Amino acid sequence: MHNIxxxxxxxxxxxxxxxxxxxxxxxxLLCKVLQKERSYLRAWPDKVLESDQLKxxxxxxxxxxxxxxxxxxxxxxxxxxxDFHVTPDVLIPRPDTELLIELGLKLIPxxxxxxxxxxxxxxxxxxxxxxxxxxxxxxxxxxCSPAALEIAKHNARHHHITNIRFYQSNWFDNVPxxxxxxxxxxxxxxxxxxxxxxxxxxxxxxxxxxxxxxxxLGDIQIIADNARGRLKAQGHxxxxxxxxxxxxxxxxxxxxxxxxxxxxxxxxxxxxxxYGQWNQ
Numbered sequence: 001m002h003n004i005x006x007x008x009x010x011x012x013x014x015x016x017x018x019x020x021x022x023x024x025x026x027x028x029l030l031c032k033v034l035q036k037e038r039s040y041l042r043a044w045p046d047k048v049l050e051s052d053q054l055k056x057x058x059x060x061x062x063x064x065x066x067x068x069x070x071x072x073x074x075x076x077x078x079x080x081x082x083d084f085h086v087t088p089d090v091l092i093p094r095p096d097t098e099l100l101i102e103l104g105l106k107l108i109p110x111x112x113x114x115x116x117x118x119x120x121x122x123x124x125x126x127x128x129x130x131x132x133x134x135x136x137x138x139x140x141x142x143x144c145s146p147a148a149l150e151i152a153k154h155n156a157r158h159h160h161i162t163n164i165r166f167y168q169s170n171w172f173d174n175v176p177x178x179x180x181x182x183x184x185x186x187x188x189x190x191x192x193x194x195x196x197x198x199x200x201x202x203x204x205x206x207x208x209x210x211x212x213x214x215x216x217l218g219d220i221q222i223i224a225d226n227a228r229g230r231l232k233a234q235g236h237x238x239x240x241x242x243x244x245x246x247x248x249x250x251x252x253x254x255x256x257x258x259x260x261x262x263x264x265x266x267x268x269x270x271x272x273x274x275y276g277q278w279n280q
Contacts, residue, residue, distance in 0.1 A: 002054050004030065005045035011061045018065060025070055029060040032074050069201040079125045082132070084155050089147035090123040091209045092201055096266040097186055099273050100240055101129050103264060104184055107236045108134045116182035117142065117230070119171050119223055122209060124152030126184060131156075131164045140178070142169040145208065171219075172226050179235070183227040186240040187219040188212040217248055224252050224276070231278040238275050246271035 011026035019025050027038050033056050034040065049057065060073050071077040071092040077084055079093040080101055086092055108114050108130065117140040118127035127141035141164060143149050149166050156164055167174050190210045196202060202210065212219040220239055227237050237258060241249050246263045253261045258276030266272035 003046050003048045004041055007049060007054065007057065008041065011057070014061055014065055018067060025064055026061065028070055028074060029064065030057055033057045033060065067200075067203060069204055071201075072204060080129045082129065082159060084123050084125055084128075085151060085158065086123050087147075087151060088204060089145060089206060090151050091186075091205050093123065093125045096268075096270075096272055097125065097240060099264060099266050100126055100184060100186060100238060101133075103238055103273060103275065104130050104182060105133055107182055107238070108137055110134065110136075112136060113138065114181045115178060115232075116140070116184060117172075117175065117178075117180050119183065119185040120144075120187050120209070120219075121152050121166075122148050122186075124155045126186060127152070127164055128156050128159055128161050130184075131161045132159060135163055137163060139164040140167060140175060140180075141165070142167045142171065142175060144168065144170045145206070148206075148209075171223055172230055175230075178230070179232045180230055181232055182236045182238065183223070183231060184238045185223055187223060189216045189220060189241045189245060191216040216242060216245065217252065220245075220249055221252055224256050224258070228256060228278055228280070233279065235278045236275065237278065238273060240273050241271075243270035243272065246274065249274045 008026050012023040015022035015025050027041055031038055033053050063073055069092055071086050072088050075085055077086050077093045080098055084093060114137045116137055119142055121127050121141035121143050124141055127139050131139040141152055146168055149168055153166055169175050188210050189212055192211050250261055253276040257280055259279050260277040262275045263271050264273045
């Protein structure tokens, strides 16, 4: 019998070899098919699936078995307590990046105007979250990918964010001449030969959003260099990077003349973001 309890057990067994959260994965996929919350699965374990529901669910489970990330199968991922639409055109939001939000909010006045730019916005999680939390700020979000920008614009509309503008731009190239209080970015920072590119969800994410030249430091160098001409006096630069890149990123900031350089750790206590202030 193909009731909820049975198909979840069957699918959890199928996914056990590729996922450390096989039952949760199965529940999330079944909720997508049924268009119900997970509480529904607990309340109605004996409810029999219709044939088309079963077919759709098994197709999703098979995609997951092949490694396709849950976020791409459902089209959604939560970030900073908001739901964001995601597709294979953008990176999947990760909890580590919430560190940038936490730090960015401390740098932006709550009730005063401020100008900030999110470079390489992807799905828009950083720019949209900061714009929502700081409605007096003027936010610019850029990405070189037209497809990514469409996702970001969709997410901004979904969350009714109006204090944000989007530009298709390779970093600052097509951005109007503006001086910013904060330049923030989660840029590509993985080296092309990094073995992690063959693991897990990363295999399915857009390489242009992951890989950077110079052993992963090329885009960070470009952003930090060009930000100097776009920051106000005492403006802030905040960049996410790899857990083992803190010394190289610190050196980049120092060589370019940034002050008050600090490195911050993520939830796993790994060095994940570097801050610098522009005072020249």
